[in-house]
Amino acid sequence: MRLNQLSLKISQWFNTEAPLSDVVISSRIRLARNLAGHKFLCRCDDAEKQEILNILKETILSLDQLGDIFFIDISHGSDVERDLLVERQLISRNLAAGIGPRGAVIAGNELFTAQINEEDHLRLSTLAPGLNLDKCWQRINAIDDAVSRKVKYAFSSKYGFLTACPTNLGTGIRVSVMLHLPALKMTEQLKQLFESAKDMNLTVRGLFGEGTEAVGDFFQISNQVTLGICEEKTVEQFMSLIIPKIVEYERLARDKLLAKDTTILDDRISRALAVLKNAKLISSHEAMFLLSNLRMGINMGRIKEISIDTINELFLLTQPAHLQINKGRSLDAEQRDILRAETLRAKLN
Amino acid sequence: MRLNQLSLKISQWFNTEAPLSDVVISSRIRLARNLAGHKFLCRCDDAEKQEILNILKETILSLDQLGDIFFIDISHGSDVERDLLVERQLISRNLAAGIGPRGAVIAGNELFTAQINEEDHLRLSTLAPGLNLDKCWQRINAIDDAVSRKVKYAFSSKYGFLTACPTNLGTGIRVSVMLHLPALKMTEQLKQLFESAKDMNLTVRGLFGEGTEAVGDFFQISNQVTLGICEEKTVEQFMSLIIPKIVEYERLARDKLLAKDTTILDDRISRALAVLKNAKLISSHEAMFLLSNLRMGINMGRIKEISIDTINELFLLTQPAHLQINKGRSLDAEQRDILRAETLRAKLN
Numbered sequence A, B: 001m002r003l004n005q006l007s008l009k010i011s012q013w014f015n016t017e018a019p020l021s022d023v024v025i026s027s028r029i030r031l032a033r034n035l036a037g038h039k040f041l042c043r044c045d046d047a048e049k050q051e052i053l054n055i056l057k058e059t060i061l062s063l064d065q066l067g068d069i070f071f072i073d074i075s076h077g078s079d080v081e082r083d084l085l086v087e088r089q090l091i092s093r094n095l096a097a098g099i100g101p102r103g104a105v106i107a108g109n110e111l112f113t114a115q116i117n118e119e120d121h122l123r124l125s126t127l128a129p130g131l132n133l134d135k136c137w138q139r140i141n142a143i144d145d146a147v148s149r150k151v152k153y154a155f156s157s158k159y160g161f162l163t164a165c166p167t168n169l170g171t172g173i174r175v176s177v178m179l180h181l182p183a184l185k186m187t188e189q190l191k192q193l194f195e196s197a198k199d200m201n202l203t204v205r206g207l208f209g210e211g212t213e214a215v216g217d218f219f220q221i222s223n224q225v226t227l228g229i230c231e232e233k234t235v236e237q238f239m240s241l242i243i244p245k246i247v248e249y250e251r252l253a254r255d256k257l258l259a260k261d262t263t264i265l266d267d268r269i270s271r272a273l274a275v276l277k278n279a280k281l282i283s284s285h286e287a288m289f290l291l292s293n294l295r296m297g298i299n300m301g302r303i304k305e306i307s308i309d310t311i312n313e314l315f316l317l318t319q320p321a322h323l324q325i326n327k328g329r330s331l332d333a334e335q336r337d338i339l340r341a342e343t344l345r346a347k348l349n
Helices: A046-061 A079-087 A093-097 A133-150 A182-186 A190-199 A231-260 A262-278 A284-299 A308-317 A320-327 A333-348 B046-061 B079-087 B093-097 B133-150 B182-186 B190-199 B231-260 B262-278 B284-299 B308-317 B320-327 B333-348
Strands: A024-033 A069-073 A103-107 A112-116 A122-129 A173-180 A202-205 A218-223 B024-033 B069-073 B103-107 B112-116 B122-129 B173-180 B202-205 B218-223
Touching (some): A024 A133, A024 A231, A046 A069, A046 A103, A046 A112, A079 A093, A133 A231, A173 A231, A173 A284, A182 A190, A182 A231, A182 A262, A182 A284, A190 A202, A218 A231, A231 A262, A262 A284, A262 B262, A262 B333, A308 A320, A308 A333, A320 A333, A333 B262, B024 B231, B046 B069, B046 B103, B046 B112, B046 B133, B079 B093, B079 B320, B133 B231, B182 B190, B182 B262, B182 B284, B190 B202, B231 B262, B262 B333, B284 B308, B284 B333, B308 B320, B320 B333
Antiparallel strands (some): A024 A122, A069 A103, A103 A112, A112 A122, A173 A218, A202 A218, B024 B122, B024 B173, B069 B103, B103 B112, B112 B122, B173 B218, B202 B218
């Protein structure tokens, strides 16, 4: 793999100047596409997978508009290298854990990836910091158009884009926004929010997407419906209705905490900082949880001496694969817990 | 109540120079006695309870050998004053929560109390820091003899001293030792120890005696048998067999932690200190637990800058009634949690 093309530091999509970035971490749009004249992957042998991989890899690498990009062969390389890409949200757990020929074209700034032979032949994604789905949509739409001029997509005039799983049939779009909702969690309003989300045909997931638990008050909200609604309408609903409303609720909850429960809030933040600065062993899960509390503390003006950039960097650097790649060798769980604690102490003290 | 006779600081029985005080906090012997010619308390009306109280109060106060002592009328005074005496282990929860005329004669150094109208008419106790049951026994035996020269105890030549509950019948003695066993807890050997204790007819209880949970790795071990074994034999078993064996196990577990799991140990200690120094709200239960970890850290040479005396003082000062008496007013749970955290930060920072 060519992991040296990644800085292993803070990601572009952790930009603290971005719109609503006190609550919205990042925006992402993904399109699912398949090539006409090829079977869906569940029916493909390795030879056909390799053929699809070759076609799509060359196609994407040949596009003019993508700037600095590189290809990573996911079927080769170690588990820890694959995990690193998952931790940086560049590829899905599915692609990492898959079998047979598969790969990803990744932009050096980490704001675009094309996963090849994940669940569909091609999954394009664009990312942006904060609430920035318009930009993601313009960019991915242009890339999708450019790809479609070079290859023929599996498309039905009745159903739209044909996808391996019927839940993606139609537009094949998934719009998702990663949110930091510590105050709604502290004030126990999340259940309510998630029920409303369900009523609106939205899905709520943890930090690493499908099948993952929410860690450290981070949640991904995404659309479920890909049939009978155009892409622009889906994006528009997120941009002007759904996300601004959730941001408003989270900010209200923060204001209420500041007005009424300052001691509870400061206790939470102060303990988080104390433990992060002093632990000798710390799990990934606990670190995320405590860093989430610090992030809340900084965004609410209760901590001045630490920047959001430091928190964002630590989110990545303390993940298992990041620790091991940075250390240059494989580490067992206890060794990782020790190194994670050292990393946190060094950055925060 | 005459609580001003208590310093409200560290207790005499928290003496760090005492034998085996790295593991044994304190030793205590209690004798249960009843007056001949009076009903057991469950059958007494208030008039008879008052009569018993008067007789025993005068008797104890008139003894020459007790030094500085004072009487506290438990039926008067507030709940918080009664709780303060419980927190200092001067009276039982039973006596505090009882009804009708009752009281306690307490030594100024807190190493002797006579509870009147608890479960029995009279319960004498002597305390000593560390493992010091010989001294407790000599002292309480002399006091008991002196009392028996002034009043007539309910005594049967067949059964020995008659007591309200048959579990105390015979000698009426309870020998108990308070132990700090953090390493046996961390290495998960407590269950085993408690099973052996059960086989030896011993009872294991939490910090505040009967019916209380173990808090912060503190345990009281006491005898169950009061029939068919003389007092000296019971004391001797504790002094030369039971307690030295437990101390040996705890020390072995500490040595093993130091040799093999230093990081886990230092993590525990370092987090405890960090949270105690930084929390803005802390419950009594959590404070005890963390102070227990600090105590372990000091006794194992991992913390140098804090003394055991400070820990012992904080154990008392952070209890609910101590906080309220020191503040001079009643506090709700959240106010106590705030004041407890302030007290800890002030002493430890």
